[in-house]
Amino acid sequence: MFMKTALTGLVLAGASVLPASAETAWPLKLSNCGVDLSFDKAPESVVTVGQATTEILYSLGLADKVPATSVWFTEVLPQFKNANASIERLADNDPSFESILAKRPGLVTVQYEWHVGPQGVVATREQFSDLSIPTYVLPSDCIGKDNSKGSDGTRIGMYAMDSIYQGISELGRIFDVADRGEALVADLKTREAAAIEKAEGLDLKDASAVFWFSSAEMDIDPYVAGRKGPPGYMMQALGLKNIVESDEEWPVVSWESIARANPSIIVLARMERRRFEADDYEKKIAFLKSDPVTSQMDAVKNDHIIMLDAHAMDPSIRNIDALETLAEALPKLSPK
Missing domain, CATH: 3.40.50.1980 (Nitrogenase molybdenum iron protein domain)
Incomplete structure (x- = not known):
């Protein structure tokens, strides 16, 4: 079962019904997987290293901000097929540091610290920071997880959808579409509860x-x-x-x-x-x-x-x- 096509409409519709307080207050400061981030405005562009971050951005209506993607396991969600077709794929697996830099991104979003992290196979976060390019790692890869052992890491706490919801909300704030982020989270939480209730x-x-x-x-x-x-x-x-x-x-x-x-x-x-x-x-x-x-x-x-x-x-x-x-x-x- 793929994510419902109607979801994108729900997210975009949410922008018109949520209060103006959902707008991002600048400068925005976040602590992300042990790294402090600060944004004076929404990034103009973002290169993704990881399918999970790509599909979150698409779900937030931000495909036009994405010049290039990388690290894919499966086909993109069907409702984003047309938008994704016009976006360059740097690599199915590990992109090169140079290929990302060539896109001059305002932000790099990352699914796994294994790719961009302390011993990242693509680069470290410091290497991007030295070039004034911020990196955002999905909290799901560092909350309750030790990535110092092996490429996949070890969970020290049970994974929960809350870490994905946090990533959605924070990316919504970074790109000044917090209303869309909250609408997306609300829809996912409703579906999560319904599936669990069915099994109970x-x-x-x-x-x-x-x-x-x-x-x-x-x-x-x-x-x-x-x-x-x-x-x-x-x-x-x-x-x-x-x-x-x-x-x-x-x-x-x-x-x-x-x-x-x-x-x-x-x-x-x-x-x-x-x-x-x-x-x-x-x-x-x-x-x-x-x-x-x-x-x-x-x-x-x-x-x-x-x-x-x-x-x-x-x-x-x-x-x-x-x-x-x-x-x-x-x-x-x-x-x-």
Whole structure:
């Protein structure tokens, strides 16, 4: 389920009904993932490093401020397809520091500190700051998270949608469209509550799940969702037990261990990216049904397999789409 096309209309309509006090007071000062930011006015342009930040900006009606994007997992949300088609994509994965600078952005928004952070593979925030280019990292990648270990980091607290809502609100203020930000947050919160309420009426006390993102090789241990990231939040919110106990964002867990836990439901990431063979969800399904270990799991035998947009498994506005998709599927997959 993709984010409703009507959402953009709701956000833009909100600008006409909210009070003038929603306007940004300049200078705007923010503390963002340990870095103090100050804006005297809304940036004229913004380059994005991360699909999550791109789709938030599009949802706020700011596509015309975006000359270039980077780091994509899936196709853009369908309601933004036309706007996105005219915007340059610097790279599907990691853009170069130089390619971003060439766009002379007034701001760089970042999904992961792994890309732009203390040891950023693209650059550090200081490197941009030295050139008078501010950087904004989505709070979802630093609140309750330690990014000093591994590219994906480790969650030290349970992920919550509040960190995404904070990012939406702060970007709305940075670009002086705070009214749109608050309208977007209100809509997402309403949908979040409705999906959770739908699952509360089900008897899921013994149901469990595993989220399989990908694998470096088709027949080796997979990258699965840890217990405190977005999938962990979804499982907790919907009454499912996560069979994975690690606090790493995407730990590697053996299929033997997963099979012993015998999850009720297997959730597969569907993506356009093809860095690994297992990025292809059809190959994931074929493996599950043919491997002598995985084929014996109840979820495989009963075809209790759900596809989710890969980007919906990362911190993003798509987490609400994923929550709705899961809540819709649970009645037919839950234990009888």
